[in-house]
Amino acid sequence: MVAPKAFLDFIDDHGKELIDRLKEAVAIPSVSGDPARREDVKRMAAWLLEQLGRFGVNAEAVPLGEQIVDGTPSDLDLPPILLGRIGADPKKPTVLIYGHYDVQPAQKSDGWTTEPFELHVDYSNDKMTGRGTTDDKGPVLGWVNVLEAHHALGIELPVNLRFCFEGMEESGCEGLDALVAEEAAKGDQGYFDNVDCICISDTCWLNTNTPGLTYGLRGVAYFHVTISGPGADLHSGFGGSVFEPMTDLIALMSKLVTSDARILIPGIYDGVKPASEEEIELYNKIDFSVADVEQAAGGKIAISDDKATVLMGRMRNPSLSLHGIVGASSGVETKTVIPARVTGKFSLRLVPPQTPEDVKIKVETYLRSEFAKLNTKNTLESIRMEGGSAWVEDYKHYNYEAAKNATEVSRLEHSLVGRLPTHFGGPFASPTSSLQEIWLKTPDFFREGGSIPVTLTFAEKLGKNIVLLPMGRGDDGAHSTNEKVNISNYLQGSKLLGAYLYEVAKLAPKT
Ligand SMILES: [Zn+2]
Structure with missing residues (x-):
């Protein structure tokens, strides 16, 4: 018909x-x-x-x-x-x-x-x-x-x-x-x-x-990680004498993902199947080049020269992006402050069989163990997550x-x-x-x-x-x-x- x-x-x-x-x-x-x-x-x-x-x-x-x-x-x-x-x-x-x-x-x-x-x-x-x-x-x-x-x-x-x-x-x-x-x-x-x-x-x-x-x-799992220490924002004259929440937060956030987009959280790729030949072929056939991705991004910054790698990075693999820090000095002015309480924001894009709930457990376990390694006296106050499935x-x-x-x-x-x-x-x-x-x-x-x-x-x-x-x-x-x-x-x-x-x-x- x-x-x-x-x-x-x-x-x-x-x-x-x-x-x-x-x-x-x-x-x-x-x-x-x-x-x-x-x-x-x-x-x-x-x-x-x-x-x-x-x-x-x-x-x-x-x-x-x-x-x-x-x-x-x-x-x-x-x-x-x-x-x-x-x-x-x-x-x-x-x-x-x-x-x-x-x-x-x-x-x-x-x-x-x-x-x-x-x-x-x-x-x-x-x-x-x-x-x-x-x-x-x-x-x-x-x-x-x-x-x-x-x-x-x-x-x-x-x-x-x-x-x-x-x-x-x-x-x-x-x-x-x-x-x-x-x-x-x-x-x-x-x-x-x-x-x-x-x-x-x-x-x-x-x-x-x-x-x-x-x-x-792709699904999403959006995290807020909060670290606190001093009773109030401090003058950086305190620098060198106290543990600083921002230093701890940046240490933690630096351990989430590499510059070439590999996620460092243990077990995060569990169950995510590698692409089959047939699937890679599907990506190679798509009428969308590395140059198109770069044009859409507004910069020559594609993660690879290989088309399937770039498209799979965007469409079928999990990813982790760092978004920002709340509580930090954000203006252009020179401000000598040690923030008392900072919240790091990052999110993962998820693919099956990843679920926001499972990813939350893995992220939380990892962040807590990495935080312990810092031997800081600051407090890892909370790790919050909002998510949606893939x-x-x-x-x-x-x-x-x-x-x-x-x-x-x-x-x-x-x-x-x-x-x-x-x-x-x-x-x-x-x-x-x-x-x-x-x-x-x-x-x-x-x-x-x-x-x-x-x-x-x-x-x-x-x-x-x-x-x-x-x-x-x-x-x-x-x-x-x-x-x-x-x-x-x-x-x-x-x-x-x-x-x-x-x-x-x-x-x-x-x-
Ligand atoms: Zn619509």
């Missing part, structure tokens, strides 16, 4: 309307981190709910109660989570879609060249600028575009769909974990009934040329095969090249345009250096395969000023999401 031509044509023929839809969404400043914008976040939820309902989705806005601020409920209501379903055909697989309708804050004065909450469409550069265009309103509307096309054409969707759209993603996903757990516990009675696989479109390609699929995210998915699952096929095949079988509406007059209007370089490729399979907690929530609560299928490119600037999505990525991306559903229908085992 491949995506019907009528569906692909619909996206091509309605480009202007689909862009107008994004324009409407961007105009609602649904900034979840700003209490003053809470009504806008709710307005965005209502807008999206209406869109879903219009195209046949049975959806509801589930209230999440009051936001917890500093441990106590505030009088600020959380924005709702939208849950929805369309289709209940037992012969079809069921796909759960996640996205978020809230955005990061943005102000023109931050350095935007256009108003962040007015979609700026630049046809000649194939670009649409505005907050949320790539993270995550563009991808969410990609799904809505798929729904509209099928609704308008009277074509049955190839799968049953379930939706979960949240409004607090940019503010710690408050309320999501509990709701997903509750809904999962309802089994067949809940919105996640019979879910076979999950698709999240909330990441970007690694670069600007090659589509990608993300199959892993996630790595089976990328040989049909869910990935479907996403990969949709990326490759939707081009070849339907010759999308040149099918975008010519009245745009953009660079993608001609068959020889730059568009030919997009999506005619096998997607890169990669893991991200950072974390997306929601992925873990679904993995834990539903236990189904999750694919992270991006719409936008690596230079979209999610969370940054002048966030954009390419027009071609938005429109072709809508086709991609639709084509993916057809591939799932084709590849999912028949029950």
Whole structure:
């Protein structure tokens, strides 16, 4: 089963309307981190709910109660989570879609060249600028575009769909974990009934040329280590006569990691499998060079000249980074002070089978034994840790095969090249345009250096395969000023999401 031509044509023929839809969404400043914008976040939820309902989705806005601020409920209501379903055909697989309708804050004065909450469409550069265009309103509307096309054409969707759209993603996903757990516990009675696989479109390609699929995210264990001694900050005239907390802390922190990124904590690599030949090959194939890493870092500082080594360092190996010291003199002035109490901050990025809890035990044991070796009279007051687990998915699952096929095949079988509406007059209007370089490729399979907690929530609560299928490119600037999505990525991306559903229908085992 491949995506019907009528569906692909619909996206091509309605480009202007689909862009107008994004324009409407961007105009609602649904900034979840700003209490003053809470009504806008709710307005965005209502807008999206209406869109879903219009195209046949049975959806509801589930209230999440009051936001917890500093441990106590505030009088600020959380924005709702939208849950929805369309289709209940037992012969079809069921796909759960996640996205978020809230955005990061943005102000023109931050350095935007256009108003962040007015979609700026630049046809000649194939670009649409505005907050949320790539993270995550563009991808969410990609799904809505798929729904509209099928609704308008009277074509049955190839799968049953379930939706979960949240409004607090940019503010710690408050309320999501509990709701997903509750809904999962309802089994067949809940919105996640019979879910076979999950698709999240909330990441970007690694670069600007090659589509990608993300199959892993590193976890994190963030440490605060506090050492104290003197009753108050001392004049450095005391230097030489007392044990100094800062000297002890720096001695400890210097024992955590080498300059070439090897972690020195005993047992920290336990269970982390060395990469197989096949896996190294996967890294060598990724369209991302050592130079790309250095460009992204803004300096010629890659850990090695070997591409696989550098990419594995970022994506599949644990790492430890030192972040700072609280309580230290931080200004530029010459200050002759011996700080009385200092807190060192560092974090590890984790990969399976490492867990934050296990890493905490190893770090704590090591730091205490190294501290004892210092023979200092200062006190190692506390070692605190906050953490989140890593996630790595089976990328040989049909869910990935479907996403990969949709990326490759939707081009070849339907010759999308040149099918975008010519009245745009953009660079993608001609068959020889730059568009030919997009999506005619096998997607890169990669893991991200950072974390997306929601992925873990679904993995834990539903236990189904999750694919992270991006719409936008690596230079979209999610969370940054002048966030954009390419027009071609938005429109072709809508086709991609639709084509993916057809591939799932084709590849999912028949029950
Ligand atoms: Zn996002």
